[in-house]
Amino acid sequence: MYSSALCIQGYVSKSCRSVCLGLKHERRPKIGTGGILANPVNLVLSSRIGRGSTQSFRAGIRSDVLKTYAMSTDPQTVEVVWALDFDGMLCDSVGESAQTAWKAATKLWPGIFSSEESISKKADIIEGMRVARPVIETGYENIPMVRAMLEGTSPESMLKGWETMLPQLMEKYGLNRAEMVELFGSTRDEWIEQDLEGWLAPNRFYPGVTEATKTAFENPRGAMYIVTTKQARFTEALLRDMAGIPFPSDRIFSQTVSGRPKSEVLAMLMEQHPNAELRFFEDKMGTLEKIAQMEGMDPWKLFLVDWGYNTEEERERARASDRIALIGPDQYAALMAP
Numbered sequence: 078m079y080s081s082a083l084c085i086q087g088y089v090s091k092s093c094r095s096v097c098l099g100l101k102h103e104r105r106p107k108i109g110t111g112g113i114l115a116n117p118v119n120l121v122l123s124s125r126i127g128r129g130s131t132q133s134f135r136a137g138i139r140s141d142v143l144k145t146y147a148m149s150t151d152p153q154t155v156e157v158v159w160a161l162d163f164d165g166m167l168c169d170s171v172g173e174s175a176q177t178a179w180k181a182a183t184k185l186w187p188g189i190f191s192s193e194e195s196i197s198k199k200a201d202i203i204e205g206m207r208v209a210r211p212v213i214e215t216g217y218e219n220i221p222m223v224r225a226m227l228e229g230t231s232p233e234s235m236l237k238g239w240e241t242m243l244p245q246l247m248e249k250y251g252l253n254r255a256e257m258v259e260l261f262g263s264t265r266d267e268w269i270e271q272d273l274e275g276w277l278a279p280n281r282f283y284p285g286v287t288e289a290t291k292t293a294f295e296n297p298r299g300a301m302y303i304v305t306t307k308q309a310r311f312t313e314a315l316l317r318d319m320a321g322i323p324f325p326s327d328r329i330f331s332q333t334v335s336g337r338p339k340s341e342v343l344a345m346l347m348e349q350h351p352n353a354e355l356r357f358f359e360d361k362m363g364t365l366e367k368i369a370q371m372e373g374m375d376p377w378k379l380f381l382v383d384w385g386y387n388t389e390e391e392r393e394r395a396r397a398s399d400r401i402a403l404i405g406p407d408q409y410a411a412l413m414a415p
Contacts, residue, residue, distance in 0.1 A: 155353045156298045158346055159413065160377075163305035163312050165210075165360035165385035167286060167320070170307075172279030175206040178219030181264040186224065195227060208232035211386040212239035214361070215306045215333050217257035221246040236388070258333060262308050269314070277319055283384055287320050289410035294322055300350060303329040304342050304357070340368050343377055354378070356412060360385020362394055362401070369400040380404050380412070 164170045179199060183190040190196075206222060209232035213219060222235065225246055235242060247254070268276045294301050303324065305312055309331040316324040330342045339359075347355060355377045359365050365379045381387065381395040381403050395403035404412070 155300045155350050157300075157354045157356065158350045159293055159299060159301045160304050160343060160346060160355070160357045161290070161301065162359040162361070162364075162385075163303055163307050163315075165387075166358055166382055167282060167290060167303075168315055169281045169283060170279075170315075171207045171210045171386070172203070172281075173276065174213075174216055174219050175203040175223070176279060177216070177261060177265050177268065178206070178223040179203070180268065181220050181260050182223050184264065185220070185260065189224070189227070198227065202226045205232040209235040209239070211388055211391075212236055213386070215258070216308070217254065217261040217333075218243060220257050220261060221250055221252060224250060262311075265308075265311060273318075277315070280315055280319060282315075282320050283406070285406040286382075286384070286409060287322075289406075289413040291320070291322055292410075293413035294324070300353070301328065302342075302346060304332075304339050305329070306332045308333050339364060340371055340374065343368065343374065347374075347376055356380065358382055358409065360387050362387055362391035365401050366394075366398075369398070378402070380409075382409060 161167060164174075179190065179202075202223060205226050206219065209222065209226075212235055213222070221243065225235070225242075226232065230242075246252075247257075265276070290301075293299055301324075303312055303316075309326060309329040312329050312331070313324060313326055316322045330337070330339075332339060332342075343355075343357060357365075357368070357377050358380045360382050362381055365381055368374050368377065369379055379401045381392070381401055383392055383403055383405050392403055395401045
């Protein structure tokens with residue numbers, strides 16, 4: 078075993094701009110002949126296939142065994158827990174969510190969104206939704222947003238006042254939250270069923286972040302969870318079909334579906350893994366600030382990712398925080414390394 082330290086700017090105090098966060102590292106599990114993990118699963122597999130065919134199985138066995146080994150680790154012995162947001166942290170989904178919102182709005186208000194005038198504005202409005210994306214908490218909010226933009230509301234004004242604007246728009250348009258969640262989800266389902274590749278195409282995983290996440294996912298010393306506002310079935314599909322990570326559905330916690338705030342999920346994970354170092358990665362500064370102020374959440378190390386849906390003003394708040402660290406992709410990779 079060996080240890081090292083990673084310096085992250087602005088983690089401990091406002092006066093100290095660079096501090097060291099101690100990270101434990103261990104060497105990889107013992108590797109047997111041919112690169113197979115030396116554990117009982119491999120021994121059984123090797124004993125059941127002929128000597129001549131063992132080599133051909135090895136390349137496929139190792140990654141599968143490693144994933145199973147990582148995700149079935151005893152919670153009491155896990156050394157590090159990674160809790161990850163999804164949209165804006167792992168996946169840039171704004172293109173897809175904006176287009177889904179347009180499709181949903183066309184169902185809801187066909188006379189408005191099917192007109193030639195509206196269609197001619199579609200590209201500009203979708204680009205405007207990218208600008209306003211930092212204020213979106215849950216996917217259904219894109220539906221009132223897309224109509225408000227079509228009616229002339231600027232993305233800049235949404236950035237400044239979306240928290241008060243959203244309930245006003247919901248009332249103005251006569252919308253119900255639960256119905257909008259259902260409409261947004263069912264519209265996605267239909268798009269996926271009719272054109273999976275077309276639905277996947279507007280999404281992208283952040284370069285470097287995906288690779289670091291896969292490395293951690295395969296680490297038998299840690300446990301990884303997704304804590305998101307996105308509906309779990311879409312999160313799972315994107316991880317599987319675009320990122321190549323077969324993430325277990327029971328480790329994806331969707332606030333939209335359960336109604337449980339992220340803080341409750343983190344508290345539950347803290348109880349499940351009492352001996353682990355706890356790290357939460359998020360692109361929403363407001364979410365991190367709420368958690369930082371909650372009693373009993375001190376064991377969680379909080380990280381704002383600088384590539385996500387946040388503003389420069391929010392990143393400045395993170396730099397000044399004694400509780401929240403602002404990190405880039407390289408620092409994220411170091412925090413996710415075995």
